Amino acid sequence: MFTPLHCIALHTVRHSDTRSILTAWSAELGRISIGMPDGKGREAARRRALTMPLAMFEAVGDVRPGRDIISVRDLRPSAGSPASAPPTPARTMLQLFLADALDRILRQSAPDPMLSDFIFDSLRRLARLSRPTALANFHIVFLFRMARFLGIAPDTDIPAGASPEKMIFDLREASFRPTLPAHTLFYAGADAAAVRLVGRLTFDNMHLARFTRDERSHITDAIIDYYRLHLTPSGSIRSLDILKTLK
Numbered sequence: 001m002f003t004p005l006h007c008i009a010l011h012t013v014r015h016s017d018t019r020s021i022l023t024a025w026s027a028e029l030g031r032i033s034i035g036m037p038d039g040k041g042r043e044a045a046r047r048r049a050l051t052m053p054l055a056m057f058e059a060v061g062d063v064r065p066g067r068d069i070i071s072v073r074d075l076r077p078s079a080g081s082p083a084s085a086p087p088t089p090a091r092t093m094l095q096l097f098l099a100d101a102l103d104r105i106l107r108q109s110a111p112d113p114m115l116s117d118f119i120f121d122s123l124r125r126l127a128r129l130s131r132p133t134a135l136a137n138f139h140i141v142f143l144f145r146m147a148r149f150l151g152i153a154p155d156t157d158i159p160a161g162a163s164p165e166k167m168i169f170d171l172r173e174a175s176f177r178p179t180l181p182a183h184t185l186f187y188a189g190a191d192a193a194a195v196r197l198v199g200r201l202t203f204d205n206m207h208l209a210r211f212t213r214d215e216r217s218h219i220t221d222a223i224i225d226y227y228r229l230h231l232t233p234s235g236s237i238r239s240l241d242i243l244k245t246l247k
Helices: 042-052 089-105 113-130 132-149 187-199 213-231
Strands: 002-012 021-024 031-035 058-063 069-077 168-170 176-179
Touching: 002 031, 002 089, 002 113, 021 113, 031 058, 042 113, 042 176, 058 113, 089 113, 089 132, 089 213, 113 132, 132 187, 132 213, 168 213, 187 213
Parallel strands: 031 069
Antiparallel strands: 002 021, 002 058, 021 031, 058 069, 168 176
16 A cells, blocks of 8 residues: 655664665654665665655655565655754764664654654754754753653652752652652752753753753753653664764
8 A cells, every 4th residue: 555654764774785774753654664775876875865864754655564664655855854954063963863862762663643743843943943052952852842742751840839959850750759769760959950940941942051061961861861761762872972072
């Protein structure tokens, strides 16, 4: 059955001498594997450009029951793809990291319209970003807010009358509490304050958050640890260490 697909390219691996397998997230089917012919000609170069990490593209897929790998035709770029933005080292590394993170987090094969809408809309916003601070903080806001669509959103509200400086953020319960839990998975002090700050960030105000490189790296590690605790995503995020070298 030929099905129109709207996809985000995540990861490509070599399958044979003549074929690669592209892992993508599609609005219509969720996580999919696409068979991509290899080659050295102009058409092969065009396909690689259209399916670079985090590129948004459209295609017609030959979807058949019992077949794990989909073949596609009529491959073309989607409007507003992050891959269409002028490349810079920071933007390229950010896109590699986000593609890597989504590849590890989005393991389900079933479609999820609300999750897909959030991801596609967010990546179109990424393509339009020009402020360096907004670009540097994008992945923090994106991953933090995506947790809501995965059913693991932390509750960053503090009970009325409680002292914010004394609150503990319980990672297991994903909420603030006034006393230490009976386990070690919690944040206190400056780390708990950072949870409250990140919870207030949006795509519209993230350019106002002036984190140092070390602070941004620490926050990114904390978010990834939170995902590991609540979703146990598969494998490590290989591009994370390189992302941390960027200001």
